[in-house]
Amino acid sequence: MNEPLILGIETSCDETGIGIVRGSTLLADAVASSVEEHARFGGVVPEVASRAHVEAMIPTIQRACSDAGVSLRDVDAIAVTGGPGLVGALLIGTATAKALASALTIPLYAVNHLAGHVVVDELEHGPLPQIAVGMLVSGGHSSLLLIHDDAEDVTSLGATIDDAAGEAFDKIARVLGLPFPGGPWIDKSAMEGNRNAIVFPRGLTSSKDQLEHQYDFSFSGLKTAVARWVTQQQAAGHVVSVPDVAASFQEAVVDVLTKKAIAACLDHGVEHLILGGGVAANSRLRVMAQERCDAAGIQLRVPSPKLCTDNGAMIAALGSKLVRQGVAPSPLNFPTLSVLPMSTVVMHQ
Amino acid sequence: MVILAMDTSSPATSVAVLHGDVLLAHEVHVDARSHAEVLAVLVQRALKVAGEPDVSAIAVGVGPGAYTGLRVGVSSAQAYGLAWNIPVIGVCSLDAMARAAAESVGGSFACAIDARRKEMYWAQYDADGQRRAGPHVNRPGEIAAEIRQLPWFGDIAASYLELLHASAADTVAYPDARDIARFALHYLQAGEIIADAPAELSLHGHDDGTTASALLGQHLLSPYPLYVRRPDAAEPTK
Numbered sequence: 001m002n003e004p005l006i007l008g009i010e011t012s013c014d015e016t017g018i019g020i021v022r023g024s025t026l027l028a029d030a031v032a033s034s035v036e037e038h039a040r041f042g043g044v045v046p047e048v049a050s051r052a053h054v055e056a057m058i059p060t061i062q063r064a065c066s067d068a069g070v071s072l073r074d075v076d077a078i079a080v081t082g083g084p085g086l087v088g089a090l091l092i093g094t095a096t097a098k099a100l101a102s103a104l105t106i107p108l109y110a111v112n113h114l115a116g117h118v119v120v121d122e123l124e125h126g127p128l129p130q131i132a133v134g135m136l137v138s139g140g141h142s143s144l145l146l147i148h149d150d151a152e153d154v155t156s157l158g159a160t161i162d163d164a165a166g167e168a169f170d171k172i173a174r175v176l177g178l179p180f181p182g183g184p185w186i187d188k189s190a191m192e193g194n195r196n197a198i199v200f201p202r203g204l205t206s207s208k209d210q211l212e213h214q215y216d217f218s219f220s221g222l223k224t225a226v227a228r229w230v231t232q233q234q235a236a237g238h239v240v241s242v243p244d245v246a247a248s249f250q251e252a253v254v255d256v257l258t259k260k261a262i263a264a265c266l267d268h269g270v271e272h273l274i275l276g277g278g279v280a281a282n283s284r285l286r287v288m289a290q291e292r293c294d295a296a297g298i299q300l301r302v303p304s305p306k307l308c309t310d311n312g313a314m315i316a317a318l319g320s321k322l323v324r325q326g327v328a329p330s331p332l333n334f335p336t337l338s339v340l341p342m343s344t345v346v347m348h349q
Numbered sequence: 350m351v352i353l354a355m356d357t358s359s360p361a362t363s364v365a366v367l368h369g370d371v372l373l374a375h376e377v378h379v380d381a382r383s384h385a386e387v388l389a390v391l392v393q394r395a396l397k398v399a400g401e402p403d404v405s406a407i408a409v410g411v412g413p414g415a416y417t418g419l420r421v422g423v424s425s426a427q428a429y430g431l432a433w434n435i436p437v438i439g440v441c442s443l444d445a446m447a448r449a450a451a452e453s454v455g456g457s458f459a460c461a462i463d464a465r466r467k468e469m470y471w472a473q474y475d476a477d478g479q480r481r482a483g484p485h486v487n488r489p490g491e492i493a494a495e496i497r498q499l500p501w502f503g504d505i506a507a508s509y510l511e512l513l514h515a516s517a518a519d520t521v522a523y524p525d526a527r528d529i530a531r532f533a534l535h536y537l538q539a540g541e542i543i544a545d546a547p548a549e550l551s552l553h554g555h556d557d558g559t560t561a562s563a564l565l566g567q568h569l570l571s572p573y574p575l576y577v578r579r580p581d582a583a584e585p586t587k
């Protein structure tokens with residue numbers, strides 16, 4: 001018998017993503033992004049994102065079905081991001097998913113977006129290890145998770161206490177006069193710069209912070225420090241080297257991220273680290289994570305950049321795993337929550 | 350022909366199944382914050398009550414109204430249409446309300462839906478229930494005196510009795526899926542074609558007051574929310 005065919009819907013931020021998987025084989029990953037519409041606002045505007053989701057949803061589903069060579073009638077279950085995310089954006093995905101599942105009389109799984117970021121790696125690199133640390137870094141989240149191979153047992157080890165890592169990239173890009181979204185531009189500019197030119201602060205790494213916030217992140221102090229440094233240099237009449245600031249800022253972020261991720265692995269006796277989220281596409285993060293994992297004897301798994309950013313394939317991959325494990329589906333009246341605890345991988349009420 | 354209709358433009362979520370002139374099922378749930386939770390459940394229940402008929406078209410109230418509710422209704426309607434491979438028709442929720450009201454008025458009148466921030470979405474209708482102006486969004490005091498003196502319908506109009514010559518008897522509660530269904534059926538049977546999607550689409554996200562004039566004389570719309578307002582977002586100064 002064929003493995004189940006799962007359609008995944010993702011609308012937690014500014015990407016309308018529809019993914020189709022059969023078992024753990026990726027058949028389609030269609031994404032419509034409204035990122036360009038947000039560029040002039042310097043960040044994602046929830047109302048603009050919601051309007052774009054409504055317009056993109058049906059064409060993106062049709063494109064995914066056509067890419068996968070399947071008909072909606074062939075789909076065995078629907079998976080949808082139930083949270084966390086922008087509630088207005090999430091609602092378009094969940095409303096669509098409920099109607100599709102109900103109209104096609106197939107099961108519906110409302111799942112946790114963050115777990116999807118980890119499980120998506122199965123599509124490229126095979127089954128999850130028995131236990132792994134997941135580090136998810138994007139414009140919307142920065143968290144460290146401990147995830148077991150059934151994907152139902154997930155614990156949050158830490159998260160950002162202020163800005164998400166990607167937000168810090170966006171804000172520093174604006175300070176440096178680089179476009180939104182800032183991540184790719186900072187990455188590119190940093191390649192020409194000296195990452196040791198300026199020593200910026202590493203948030204929550206002092207021994208005092210380590211007690212209370214061992215695996216948490218903070219990027220707002222770093223952001224302020226970079227902005228202040230730039231202003232001071234300009235006030236003193238010095239020319240600011242954008243590549244040097246970009247490289248030094250990026251180094252500070254990546255240093256903290258990788259240090260805490262490796263520590264989480266070692267402290268929990270875990271041999272695998274999985275990266276996810278848009279910031280996982282950062283070239284310096286990938287290099288440093290690999291170096292530090294090698295040094296610590298940890299296996300690093302990083303999905304390809306397209307599967308790191310928000311997409312429907314990750315939701316379909318998680319849905320598929322839950323279906324194969326025989327997990328009960330979500331009821332049709334599940335609520336949509338902007339905050340969904342990590343312990344809830346599938347919503348059951 | 351069986352029409353499944355839904356409206357989420359007000360605090361009410363309503364669903365109706367109409368077979369010709371016969372209403373087979375009608376479900377309403379009033380809670381401004383639970384459209385997304387209850388809509389699919391109400392549809393399931395209504396179809397069951399109606400005897401699981403083969404649905405030939407979906408009709409959805411596209412507002413104007415609170416955006417979140419509108420998007421839930423429109424996204425759901427589109428998904429049912431896609432899954433069953435049947436047409437999805439947008440109906441201006443004010444138009445459906447007016448068609449129901451016209452029977453009792455016998456002259457020109459106006460309908461309103463709450464737009465919050467002390468504003469309302471409104472449109473003006475002739476004795477036959479045909480839209481002559483709107484939908485617009487205004488504070489009641491900004492509306493021309495001759496329009497304010499017409500009979501007004503809609504629960505929000507009752508909140509401005511002083512300004513809007515509305516009487517409690519003239520108000521109907523919320524736009525309702527039964528009226529959406531009857532309205533869509535009427536114009537489908539009259540042979541009207543659904544407004545062209547691409548031309549409409551350009552109006553949905555970036556309204557600059559052209560929505561109203563573009564929609565005059567058109568009853569069956571493509572199924573996207575009638576926002577009437579632009580998104581509230583400021584470009585950074587630096």
Ligand SMILES: [Zn+2]
Nearest residue numbers: 138140277310
């Ligand atoms: Zn994400």
